[in-house]
Amino acid sequence: MTAPALPRLHPARMRPRDVLRVGGVGLRTRPVRAFLSALGIAIGIAAMIAVVGISSSSRAELDRTLDALGTNLLTVTPGRTMFGGDAQLPVESVAMISRIAPVEQVSAIGKVDGAKVYRSDRIPAAQTNGLAVYAARLDLMDTVGAKLRAGTWLNAATERYPAAVIGADTAARLGIGAVGPDTQIMVGGRRFTVVGVLERVPLAPELDASVLVGWPVAADRLAFDGHPTTVYTRSVESAVAAVQGVLAATANPEAPNEVDVSRPSDALQAKQAANQ
Incomplete structure (x- = not known):
């Protein structure tokens, strides 16, 4: 069973x-x-x-x-010729650089050689305070991230007349704390009205001890030759290295070896590392 x-x-x-x-x-x-x-x-x-x-x-x-440290800012300056002399950037270099596709902003300054700066015509000639005079493009302030401490920046009207914007160190050395119609300085033997004072510019420290005037007035009254001495560019961040590679040949196609281009900012590498 x-x-x-x-x-x-x-x-x-x-x-x-x-x-x-x-x-x-x-x-x-x-x-x-x-x-x-x-x-x-x-x-x-x-x-x-x-x-x-x-x-x-x-x-x-x-x-x-x-x-804020300028991760996409590159500068172009003249280098040396093959014979060891001082090179020049072509007058057209700013316009040519602006045609590079990834370049978003471009501006420039041009040094006015021989122009001395004094607080008034009573100052001894030897007391120049080591200040430089530059012709400046109207878009310079936005391109380098500069800010105004007082007054206004140059515009389409004032760039043609004896008006000047001064750097922070210039203001300190000349004893200028405020701006107005009566605030005048001597630039290249001519009276210029100070219309603005800049804060310190971390990305362009050469502007701190400078006097900035309009491009046209510099040519008309200060014998400026029109050649830029520093070109500032801001590019699409992902294309900074590529832009750096073509800047010299674009700024001076005939002699790219006579052009100095800054390397991409260390801040850009730090940002890329932080975002990985």
Whole structure:
């Protein structure tokens, strides 16, 4: 005879209603432990959110700081000729550089050789204070990220007349704290009205000890030859290295070896590393 089949056993399972009932007993009998458990979970979630938020905020602040340092700024200056003399950038170099597709902004200054700066015509000729005079393009301030401490920047009207914007060091050396129609200085033997004073310019420190006048008035009254001595460019950040590679040949196609181009900013490399 065959043995009778044993009934199939099924594992005991609690119905959802029973699970809720047992869980409710735990909450009622040990309320402190339940509260502490919930508090621990809440603290853990809050800590994770805070850490992620701090990381994102810190990265955004770092990007803003690095952007202020000019991660996409390149400068072009004349180098030396093959015979060791001082080279010149062509008068058309600014216009030619502006045609490079990734270049978003381009501006320039041109040094006015032989122009001395004095607070008034009563100052001895030897006391020049080591100040430089530059012809400046109207878009210079935006391109280099300069800010005004007082007054206004040059415009389409004042660039043709004896008006000047001075750097922070220039203002300190000449004792100029405010600007107005009566604030005048001697530039190249001519009176110029100071219409603005710049804050220090971290990306273009050469402007701190300078006097900036309009391109047309520099040519008309100060014998400026029209050749830029520093060209500032801002490019699409992802194309900075590519732009650097073609700047010399674009600025001076006949003699690219006579052009000096700054290397991409260390700040750009720091930003790229931070975003990886």
